[in-house]
Amino acid sequence: MQEKGPTWRLDRVFKTYDMGEVKVEALRESSLSIPEGELVVILGPSGSGKSTLLNLLGGMDVPSGGDVWFRDENLSAASDRQLTLYRRNVVGFVFQFFNLIPDLTARENVDIAAELVDSPFPTEDVLDGVGMSDRIDHFPSQMSGGEQQRVAIARALVKNPLLLLCDEPTGSLDASTGRLILAQLEEINRKFGTTVVIVTHNASIADMARRVVRMSSGRIVEETYNEEPLPPERISW
């Protein structure tokens, strides 16, 4: 793996939301660098600004101030069209509530992402990789939470993204299913070198990451490194 400096760099970004009658400071001035191929866990209680950080990294939102760099592209100055292309070609998302499209089957939910890029992985292979090959024509309502999340991971992976962003990926799952999902994420990072960023409030998950970013009240308060990350199977909560 070549060392060319961090691929993603947040430079003194902050974000405030205008919620009708109140202003919410979701993220106060923060800076963070993520080199390609890392597995990072961003840890913090709800309202600590971690999802906002994830959204900025994923090009889902632009900061109210500061810069978000992907290589030499400044995402905070990017147009809507450029952000769409960035999300399309660079990022894969996994959400807490899976967010599958209810009127599409597992295969179609993956296809909908595959169709966007030039050389996706074959849908069947990806679904097979997450252990969903036998549920390929089921609709989300016919799947368990863990199954839905695996389809969601397949949907994120099929585009062969550089960056996989996971927002509370185990938040809606029981512990054993959660561990399976985390193992899959770790495997993706290890096998394909995909950069994986996991956002969670669950401190135990931090044990599997080499790098842990702790957030509180909209600020990054601490960055730590694990010399010996635990394999996900051994994490418990």
Add this chain to the structure above:
Amino acid sequence: MMPVLARKLLRTIGSTLGQFIASAVVIATGVMAFVTMTAMSDNLIRSRDSFYRETDFADHFFHVVRAPEGVLSRVEAVPGVLRASVRIQKDVPVINNEDERTTIRLLGYPLPDRQELNRVKVLSGRMAEKYPEGGAVEILVNRQFAEAHGFRQGDTIDIAAEGRRKTLTITGTAAGPDFVYAVKDAASMLEDPSSFGVAVLPQNQLQQILGEKGSVNQVLVRFIPGADRVGVAREIRNILEPYGSLADYEQKDQISEAILRGELNQLKAFARFLPTIFLGIAVLMQFVFIGRMVQVQRGQIGIMKAVGYGNVSLLALYGGYALSAASAGAVAGTGLGYFFAGLMTKLYMMFFNLPRLEEALHFRAAGLVFGTTLVVGTLAGVWAARGVLAVSPAEAMRPATPRSFRPSMIENIPGLMEHLGLSWRMSLRSMFRNRFRSAVTILGLLLAVGMIVISIFARDSMFDLMERHFEKEWRFDFLVRVVNPVKEKDLLSISNLPGVREAEPILELPVRIHYKGRYREDVLFAMHTGSGLGRVIARDGHELDFPEEGLFLDWYTGRILGAGTGDEVEVETILGLGPPRKSMLRVAGISRKAFGSASSVSLDTANRLLNEQGIASGIVFNTQDEFKESIEYALGDMINVISVTSREKEVRFLEKNMKYLYYSVGIMTFFSVLLGFAIVFNASSLSFSERRRELASLRVLGFSAREVSSLLWKENLLLLAVGAVLGLPFGRLMAEAYAIGVSTDLFTFEAVVYPTTYAISVLGGGLFILVSWGLAARSVGRLQPVETLKAND
């Protein structure tokens, strides 16, 4: 393979099939109405124009009492005249064994044909010969007349002309530009077409029959393009003055053309009116529905954006929904439209004598409406979808910020809320706080209720016309017109017929009324003042006696002249008796006939205008019922009688025609009801899906399913009340707009809406509400409160 977005579109259509079909049906109805009417009127216009071109329909018509054929060269010599033709024409009674009095218009046709104006086209059989063997007289008749009486080539009819009986041999059927719609005059529009026919025969033969050798009474003119038509017409009028100039008019006022044009106007009014309403509603439905769908699928849109879909693809997805509904509607509507246009063409063939009306239908209409529907429908969809697409994907991932509510105006009315029960209070609050949702439902009900009013009002207006005509104006059983005006006592042969109870002479006097440099040709209808058999109807609907002095001016003539009550108008007689006379008359009031147009004077005034005494052109009388048949039979044998109008037969004919009206009312009502259901179904499914959580919460709080659905019911009832209050005047306004759209110089249609129609419309609205409530109640019954509350939309 089909892209996943397209498959998602199909699934969405599948899961909202009810709404999808509802809006497609509304679109289809609008498109169908447009295509039917437009294809028909296109077809009619083309057929008419090409027929007029082919037969050289004259630009201007002059009627005189009698002129020598030689006048033709003088008219043709007038600068600005391209060509001219002279003809002789006369209406004569047909003597037949049927009890009905039939009139036939004998139309002289110069032979050999040297490219005359108003040529006739032989439709079947052969052209009449100038000098047939055996001294017979050959004629061609219009197709409708031949069909009505079952005449075939070689059949003969007897006519009475110049006091003699004459036999004519039919050689075929023909069409001419001046009798595409064969009717005697504007006043006879209501008479059964079988009682009037047109016969074309060689001019020399007709002159001989009428004892008018070398004479003509009609001059037809074609102007040089760009000529000063008014000036040229004036010059020709001067030339014709010595021959008893009776009337002259432009092509557009020629009766057959005027009726045809009226029909076209009606089609055009229809083609604009109905589709606009239907497409407007469809667009609104799409707009509301897609707007709501985008709200509901906010999360999904966010995911698709996060995955990397751009705004254009997502707009295409939701716009595609609208496009699909619009396409489905447009395809079905166009197909049905051409189908109905085909049927309508057959109907028109019954009335209009146009040789090529059955020509292939043209596709301009389809192209026009297809394009409009797709563009407008899709734009509505895209516009409705625009809101959420503008937010960033991260924002779309969060639930929508709760809308901020404030107490509505109605809650500030002191004392109101305290006096209402809890459920009424909740319904009222919900209605006022969700203004957009309420507004959409109210608008839907307004349109549905209004549409029912529009559907039924034509019947009301027709009844009203008939009542005015047959109950107020006409208080007699028969109206008999004689060939030439006679002394009143000469009508004794009629008034003395057994069974005649009361009889009164009438005088119908064609006149030209002048006022401040303007003039209009009109008919004065005269009866004795104090007559028990006839009345004049004032503009405002009052019944008036025939005026002792002055005249009641027809409202339409009054409008054209700009003359009103109290003004002095100049009345010029144009009856072919002696020289035209001019007199001044004071306008005693403005009248409005139910059918056609005529001004009214007393019989004495009419006679004074002619400088005559005791002259009448006909007689009206009442009979004892049991003598009606024998009277008609006796009249049929009187050679001097030109026409017999029986009130009973006219009523019967009108009632027969009312059947067509009932068909169209039925069809309109059917579509209005369909529209109403579509709108209400749509509004109620939307409203329910929007309120699932709220209603589920009520269930969880301890409300019974019945109590929850009664909340919906009360809210619906409130909305209906508002919708009906607005819908009734809306319907009334639309009815008036429609009436103006279809009115012509010949036929003015006044919008009359009976109270029962309003009541039926409100009941219709109530029915829609009932159905919508039924749907809601069923959905409430199926509501799984816990599931609904857990679900994340």
